[in-house]
Amino acid sequence: MSPSEAPAKPLELTTPAAWLDATLPIRTGMAHWPDNLGVTVVLTHDMAAGSPANVTELHLSAHTGTHVDAPRHFLADGADVTTLDLRTLMGPAVVVSIQDPHFITLQEIRPLPLQPGDRVLFKTRNSDSDWSQEPFNPDFVRLNAHAAHYLQALGVVCVGVDYLSVGPADTHLALLGAGVTVIEGLALQHIAPGRYDMLCLPLPIVGADGAPARVLLRPV
Numbered sequence: 001m002s003p004s005e006a007p008a009k010p011l012e013l014t015t016p017a018a019w020l021d022a023t024l025p026i027r028t029g030m031a032h033w034p035d036n037l038g039v040t041v042v043l044t045h046d047m048a049a050g051s052p053a054n055v056t057e058l059h060l061s062a063h064t065g066t067h068v069d070a071p072r073h074f075l076a077d078g079a080d081v082t083t084l085d086l087r088t089l090m091g092p093a094v095v096v097s098i099q100d101p102h103f104i105t106l107q108e109i110r111p112l113p114l115q116p117g118d119r120v121l122f123k124t125r126n127s128d129s130d131w132s133q134e135p136f137n138p139d140f141v142r143l144n145a146h147a148a149h150y151l152q153a154l155g156v157v158c159v160g161v162d163y164l165s166v167g168p169a170d171t172h173l174a175l176l177g178a179g180v181t182v183i184e185g186l187a188l189q190h191i192a193p194g195r196y197d198m199l200c201l202p203l204p205i206v207g208a209d210g211a212p213a214r215v216l217l218r219p220v
């Protein structure tokens with residue numbers, strides 16, 4: 001089967017008991033930011049064609065699927081993804097449901113019982129569909145800069161969103177510029193709002209402004 005014939009339906013990732021997977025499977029043709037490289041997963045050595053082993057080649061942006069942004073993404077001299085403090089990506093996290101169909105706003109998040117040190121993952125209208133297998137949607141729900149500044153001032157250490165971008169440049173800067181880690185492209189379709197333990201481990205790609213990550217959530 002060639003990659004282009006890969007099944008289009010959602011894939012059940014195998015996850016240890018009690019852990020839920022919030023990671024998008026990486027596959028050929030999945031949604032990607034329009035000016036980034038499209039995603040191709042291609043078999044370059046094929047046992048079916050006589051090769052002694054199968055070898056797959058990946059063509060993708062650092063901001064593919066479920067991934068973490070490094071400061072370098074929006075800060076010219078910012079740190080790369082190898083220097084991220086993994087403590088911001090491992091530990092207690094809260095999945096919050098957002099009702100606004102366009103923005104994650106200060107008005108909607110101010111009443112939430114968020115605390116310093118929290119990792120906050122926003123589940124929005126984006127998660128109503130399996131968007132990674134649909135064309136890029138420029139109308140995704142995003143975090144506005146006021147809300148980003150509020151989260152940073154509150155002492156939140158990580159912000160996660162359920163589409164390919166957390167928001168415009170000023171939103172990125174409010175978070176990355178203050179050392180708040182950003183996870184984008186979370187698969188939250190089957191994750192209920194509530195408290196979890198989170199493991200998010202981006203690949204240590206030297207010099208990269210982001211990296212794909214596996215994200216697991218365990219209800220607490």
Ligand SMILES: [Zn+2]
Binds near residue numbers: 063165
């Ligand atoms: Zn990104």
